Amino acid sequence: MKKCIGLISICLIILCTFSYNYAVNTEMVTLYNELKQPNIDTTKIADVENITFQRDVATFHLEKGTIYFFKPVSFSENNYVTGALFIGDGTFSFTPPTKIEKEQLARFHAAEEQTFETGFDVLLMRFSDTTFSELSSNISFKEMEISSDAAKKVNQCEKYMFEERNNDIIWRILLSMLKNPETGYFHTHVGIPGHDPVFFTYDPLKDEEITLKKRHSRLTYEKELVNSFHQKGENQRVSHIEKSSDFFALAKHYKSNTTIESSGDFSSTCDVTIAVNTDSIIMLHFWLASKLKVDSVVNSNGMHLSFHKGENVHELLVFLDSPLTMQQEETIRITYHGDILDKFLGNFYINSSVFWYPRISRTRATYDLTFKTPKQYEFVTIGKKLKESEDENYKISHWKQATPVVSASFNLGPFKTHKIDIEGTPPITVCMSDAARHEIAQLLIKEGIPIGKNMEKQVGADVANSIQLFRSLFGPYPYDELYVTEIPYAHGEAFPGLLHLSRVTFQVKDDWGYEEIFRAHEVAHQWWGTTVGYKTYHDQWLSEGFAQYAGLWYMQWIRKDNKRFFQILDEWKDEIFSNRKYILGGGAEAGPIWLGYRTSSSETEGDY
Ligand SMILES: [Zn+2]
Structure with missing residues (x-):
């Protein structure tokens, strides 16, 4: 598949919102940079012992060590302390509220425990909530030089914070400074001796306010989600995404x-x-x-x-x-x-x-x-x-999408085009690359993979035929035309009226029906995914599931082959059940489909 x-x-x-006098916006850039490159405040260093604080389901205990607060940044006549580093001995414990999230935690840590508890020797915190006043109320500060160890640790932790492509930590701190403190945000890097760090975030402006991440096992500073759920007091089953900062x-x-x-x-x-x-x-x-x-x-x-x-x-x-x-x-x-x-x-x-x-x-x-x-x-x-x-x-070409759609893409290349204009389907244009066809075919032949002929016509036939079937099953084709284009990758992706199809499907002769299923799957996304969408990632499996089943349905219909239909259904069933039983070297089951992309991880890539 x-x-x-x-x-x-x-x-x-x-x-974001703004309730202060408005500042000239170049100040915002300066502010951003100050927040991103903080310095430790030499007057706000303290030895601490036995301090415990809580953020929703996470408990942090600072057993013994030194805490270094960052220099405040000023904005609109207020000073904000937005970070601190703790070096010493401490413990972090985290207990998800639901069975699904507890099992997800156990799956990632290949453990029976449904609470994550670990010692740490470094804790880097970035925040726009009450952390500074909370932690500083009972400690006495001393003025001292910053150890090179502390400076180095801040530097290391920041790589994890800012070299992740989708990080939005500084934006989120700024957002509370501009809006109001009730939107306080809290993010920590928990440095565990001898292990990869984990990352806990509380963000009241997210649909799912609480997240726990771990380092991606193959990408140095990228992270992956272990847990994501609503804060205490909220119904764990209901999304309130419309109220989040995303809207x-x-x-x-x-x-x-x-x-x-x-x-x-x-x-x-x-x-x-x-x-x-x-x-x-x-x-x-x-x-x-x-x-x-x-x-x-x-x-x-x-x-x-x-x-x-x-x-x-x-x-x-x-x-x-x-x-x-x-x-x-x-x-x-x-x-x-x-x-x-x-x-x-x-x-x-x-x-x-x-x-x-x-x-x-x-x-x-x-x-x-x-x-x-x-x-x-x-x-x-x-x-x-x-x-x-x-x-x-x-x-120079001019294109218009008059009905609102979720996303847009494009494709270009040395394409040979094949147009299909038949009764009952929208105009279809198949764009197959002419470049490196022979070289790729030779590689596939070496691998023992048979090469097909007139592939633009074979792909076009499956696209046109599957549209005919899906029109009768799901309703009218939702767009004016369909462009079916080759990409030099191994996956497929669907956009409104435009498909990106793997180069493989433009090369191989397939006696087993897998290419028919793949092509029809992407066509089915014109209904499931691009037209009928999903509210949150929890529901994305519906469009994937419907598209995949529609692909199989098409294969059965075009080949008139019930036996093959049930064979493939059995293969998929086995694949799903074997993932559920045997991932992570036995014992741990793959997660429920409701977790969507989160069921797959860098260690269990086949699970979604
Ligand atoms: Zn799909």
């Missing part, structure tokens, strides 16, 4: 003008129209691929705005010149460029299929997209192609 990304579930979004500003419309050179150089100007969904907001939080660099950000009055885009992270913060209020709409123009496309053996590798434009929410938006692309390549994106013209070197 090939891996299907379906619709990426990374949570996107935004921003403070919602994207309504994206209008972009993008140029791609034949070398793969990429540059774009994107006008993002947002609607504000909170009382007021002075800072916008976008996600944009880590390798893209922002040149400028301008508001609808043509005024340049300050912004911060970190190195190698997806986060882009935009500081507004004046607060936006509830219900207000504003259009922000972001100009950016960078390394989103790699070219190898004549094919383009798109590094980020959904963060090539600045995303501010996972909610649905309309799109107006203009692309200037090298004339020698075919180019496609989502929506209806309204116009295409050519000059000496480029093709």
